Amino acid sequence: MSITQSPATSLRVLRFDRVQRGAHWANALLFFSLMFTAIPLYFGSLFGIVLPRHLIEMIHLWSGLALPLPIIVSLIGPWGKAMRRDVRRINYWTGEEIRWMRTLGRSRLEVDKFNPGQKLNAIFVGASILVMLVTGAMLQWFRFFSVPWRSGATFVHDLFAYAIFFVVVGHIVMALTHRDTLRSIFNGWVSRSWAERHAARWLGEEQPDHTEL
Amino acid sequence: MSVESPRGAPKEPPNGVNVGRRVFLGLAALGALGVAFGNSVQNFLGDAIGSGLGGLLPGGDRFRIYTITGTLPKISRDKYRLQVSGLVDHPTTFTLADLQSMPKTSFTKAFQCVTGWRVPDVHWEGVKLSDLLDRVGVKSGAVAVSFDSYDNADTESLTLEQAHLPDVIVAYSMLGAPVTTEHGGPVRLYVAPMFGYKSLKWLSGIRLVDAIEPGFWEQNGYPVNGWLDGTTGPNNPDPGLT
16 A cells, blocks of 8 residues: 655555455456346346356356355455445444435535445445345245245345346446546545545545545 | 555544445345345236236236257248157157147146245146046056156156146146247146146157156256245155245
């Protein structure tokens, strides 16, 4: 992690370290794999067009089982410092942030590293990983559960899948329409002026480290 | 040059609310409630707004198309043949027209998959298996019926007694139309009182045999008697399904 000698004049700020970028892209790859294989599994008439069904099932199953790994691995251990810090940021909301979310962005807000919408996206992704993993496992090892529970697990798995599709598409649209923000998940850095515009509160806190001339 | 900041972790905002944890646990609880009560909710909605609309709801009332081979056997309705053989008086090959000229049985019943999904109010039409067996004449040594599929992979079996249940049919119509390829058309088995895996698709042959031959799914661990209520019996030692 590079840092400048004179933070006051730094030109760019580290938004995501290597561990976080790795976790994001590993997670994205698994989500993509799961969503891509989910389509023919859900819309039966489409299967067999690209890959044989049992292969699709295998990819879906193993991607699903691997799903919690990027986040867990990036959180634990000495390398997870920045990740743990961001989880804390995402967890704790100020009254200002709650008001901003309630008014859908119309109230005043000195933005943290992530705005409340971005925080909500992260929370939803985290929760849906847990829910999809548990219900998916129930569908895979259905014998251990009563038939109504299997039906319930199918219901929840499908319902969350719909929500995930909307959220992920929204996430990608937001990323593509905010190119300077998007860049930081590739190379880690945002410009100082970006941080002043989009994450003033964070810049105030983060100023002494993770900045570079 | 690399330096770790001594004041790395930001302090929790003094008036901070752990929204993250609350929303996370809220969504997890929603998922748990859905698992526990989703089935009842779906049945209620299905009854309240009809299965047609229910089918539009995510998760509800839709078929998942499973195959063993990963391909759909395409059999034209003209070329379709059903061979009935084994311990019968008159081994017979039926065309689709032959089946359609026999007494028709139709009813509306749910399709329940062993993995949990269920499609209520499916309209079925075909020939009672018992009518078909009467037509060919079952020899006295026969105790079970084995079924073969045009996918050359799936097999199924029923006891002779089960085969005579009035809601076990050789179906050529489903959901108000000829059975489609993905649903096992032109002709499939429908065993209403059992889980969906017993309702073999792309039915190619019916053999009368002197002992139960566990089918494909049974060889992969499913109970031979796939009763929906999970009843166990001498052929169904697996108590896992309840």
